[in-house]
Amino acid sequence: MRDPVTATRLRSFGTTIFTEMTRLANQHHAVNLAQGFPDFAGPQFAKDAAVRAIGEDRNQYGRMQGEVPLVEAIAASLHARHGLTYDPMTEIVVTSGATEAIAATILALVEPGDEVVVLEPYYDSYRACISMAGGVPRFVTLRAPDFRWAPGAVAAAFSPRTRMVLVNTPHNPTGRVLTRAEMTEIAAQCVAHDAICVTDEVYDRLVFDGEHVAMATLPGMRERTISINSTGKTFSVTGWKVGWAAAPAALAKAVATAHQFLTFAVATPFQHAAAEALRTATTYYDDFLRDYRGRRDFLVGALRDAGFAVTVPEGTYFVMADIRPLGWDDDVAFCRHLVEEIGVAAIPPTAFYENKAEGRFLTRWAFCKRDETLRTGVERLSKLRRR
Numbered sequence: 001m002r003d004p005v006t007a008t009r010l011r012s013f014g015t016t017i018f019t020e021m022t023r024l025a026n027q028h029h030a031v032n033l034a035q036g037f038p039d040f041a042g043p044q045f046a047k048d049a050a051v052r053a054i055g056e057d058r059n060q061y062g063r064m065q066g067e068v069p070l071v072e073a074i075a076a077s078l079h080a081r082h083g084l085t086y087d088p089m090t091e092i093v094v095t096s097g098a099t100e101a102i103a104a105t106i107l108a109l110v111e112p113g114d115e116v117v118v119l120e121p122y123y124d125s126y127r128a129c130i131s132m133a134g135g136v137p138r139f140v141t142l143r144a145p146d147f148r149w150a151p152g153a154v155a156a157a158f159s160p161r162t163r164m165v166l167v168n169t170p171h172n173p174t175g176r177v178l179t180r181a182e183m184t185e186i187a188a189q190c191v192a193h194d195a196i197c198v199t200d201e202v203y204d205r206l207v208f209d210g211e212h213v214a215m216a217t218l219p220g221m222r223e224r225t226i227s228i229n230s231t232g233k234t235f236s237v238t239g240w241k242v243g244w245a246a247a248p249a250a251l252a253k254a255v256a257t258a259h260q261f262l263t264f265a266v267a268t269p270f271q272h273a274a275a276e277a278l279r280t281a282t283t284y285y286d287d288f289l290r291d292y293r294g295r296r297d298f299l300v301g302a303l304r305d306a307g308f309a310v311t312v313p314e315g316t317y318f319v320m321a322d323i324r325p326l327g328w329d330d331d332v333a334f335c336r337h338l339v340e341e342i343g344v345a346a347i348p349p350t351a352f353y354e355n356k357a358e359g360r361f362l363t364r365w366a367f368c369k370r371d372e373t374l375r376t377g378v379e380r381l382s383k384l385r386r387r
Contacts, residue, residue: 043284127354135164173364208292
């Protein structure tokens, strides 16, 4: 038998940078400010709902497109927040987290040779999923320090072969919240090229500055937009892996076709818990945003005090910081030094760039951590010295 070598289309990807940096953090007993998972408990009302669902024996395969209480709760939330109306039974598909929604969407709708426009830096699964589908990525670079694209860059990325554009706002890893004008610029190109727009909105409840604009609310976009979201970031339960895609019926059917052969159904008790969380969360969102704003401000100040040049994030729970004031210009070498010698883990963001030079002088930090975790990490950063 031939050696079990990874297929060519995936060979260049290897292990995700998140897994690699968490492994190094564990190996060196470092404070993990790299991977974006909270180290604190999710809200009690959500956890109680999960326990109750298990006790009620909601433990068998769920409905493939999503349990009815959950798809109804998602539809109600989208209508309440954005005035968008979706048929919960035909226009919403529940997936194993937003990551599976992204994979199912790309695999279902991109043909080999189709072009997919992506904002760079990008969440790393985007690039891998495009390759698995045989698509061709076209990049629009968000350039430091303000992480905006150059005039004309969006229009230049579209062509007669454009099938899809992936839009992530609030944006991981830069923390940008795209403006209404920027979203409208993308929407105009989608309409002009009859392209599908896939929006990754998992941080939509974490907007500190500006506004979250739902792409499907813009003229001509409801019919061509697939809106992806999840419970993991909003309710600090990333391990539940409950996400969804909301789209016109024909697009939702395509996503469901791929989804049924990837995971078929999502963990049933967590779906019922997510439904109850969406229905009952009221003042929770205000407290959630206030607490994260405090974490953001603390880490931004600490990184500046340590000598980094920092771009204040408008959303998400990530901060991008420039390492050049500390005498470094290689993110991978710096992050290895940081975890091995300083005892703190961050992400080298060249993993999210096609053009590595654009991210080589940056680091990405996660502040979805307990106050004591952030304080410990900051105390260790006092050992950093300019090289």
